[in-house]
Amino acid sequence: FLYFIEMSQTSSVAYDSKKDQPWVELHADKSKVGFVRTSDVPIISTGAGGVSRQIIERIGGEVARATTIVHYVPNKAFPRHTHSGGEEFVVLSGVWRDDYGAFPKYSYIRNYIGSNHEPSMGPEGCQIVVKLRQMSTKVEEPQHKSWNMDPAVPEGWVEAGPNRKVKEVYSSIHEKVTFEQWAPGFSGTLEVPEHGKEIFVIDGSFTSQHGENDERSWLRVANSEQAPKITSVGPEGCYVYIKENHLASDEVSVDMSLKPQ
Numbered sequence: 001f002l003y004f005i006e007m008s009q010t011s012s013v014a015y016d017s018k019k020d021q022p023w024v025e026l027h028a029d030k031s032k033v034g035f036v037r038t039s040d041v042p043i044i045s046t047g048a049g050g051v052s053r054q055i056i057e058r059i060g061g062e063v064a065r066a067t068t069i070v071h072y073v074p075n076k077a078f079p080r081h082t083h084s085g086g087e088e089f090v091v092l093s094g095v096w097r098d099d100y101g102a103f104p105k106y107s108y109i110r111n112y113i114g115s116n117h118e119p120s121m122g123p124e125g126c127q128i129v130v131k132l133r134q135m136s137t138k139v140e141e142p143q144h145k146s147w148n149m150d151p152a153v154p155e156g157w158v159e160a161g162p163n164r165k166v167k168e169v170y171s172s173i174h175e176k177v178t179f180e181q182w183a184p185g186f187s188g189t190l191e192v193p194e195h196g197k198e199i200f201v202i203d204g205s206f207t208s209q210h211g212e213n214d215e216r217s218w219l220r221v222a223n224s225e226q227a228p229k230i231t232s233v234g235p236e237g238c239y240v241y242i243k244e245n246h247l248a249s250d251e252v253s254v255d256m257s258l259k260p261q
Helices: none
Strands: 002-004 014-016 024-026 034-037 051-060 064-072 081-083 087-098 101-104 107-111 115-117 126-132 144-148 164-171 176-182 197-208 211-213 217-221 232-244
Touching: 034 051, 034 211, 051 217, 087 197, 101 107, 211 217
Parallel strands: none
Antiparallel strands: 002 014, 024 051, 034 217, 051 064, 064 126, 081 115, 087 101, 087 107, 087 126, 107 144, 164 176, 176 232, 197 211, 197 217, 197 232
16 A cells, blocks of 8 residues: 655655554663764665665654665655654765755755655755654744755864864754864864753764764763763864754654554
């Protein structure tokens, strides 16, 4: 039969399938440290031709709260779909194209709850890291907003100490989103607010007590006791996407009554 999957691993596209998506809980306990090197995570094909994914965190079945890297092949269009829980993503390679425009690598995009679009990949293809069903109905946002977060663009960066630059792009009562550039030589303990912090490595690498965070790795800490103590940054530096003070957010998430007993 034909059904739609909320964009927990790909776009909400129509799939032909003979069975439902199983309920999955992966790094779902937000009180614990979550650490994923996606260089070690297999790329899994989906039922939609031309789309594959690497799951970082997930809770749910057909509809899921998730953080995922999604790979789109070149020259592929996808049906129009609605994000009932909202989505935010960073373009990691290629160009993302939809109704709102064309967004190259380093674009940060927020599509609010109830927004819809019709993606269509060009000759470059596209890879994104996307967070789904992690927005709140208590904080109204525009249906769509985007930022060019290319680290080569000098505007908006603030020196936050030796070898560290920060640019804040979004904040509300539930979360703050920043991007940071760490030059070789940066070290120290990162500040962690009351409701935690997530770090995704876009480019480069760093090492902390939690492990070696290579390119496209993900680290989540729940409190200051788990704060990353950065001992080194790779010779190429490190560029990261950070969400913080959000782990107690009144987010859409998933209906836990649907969890199989």
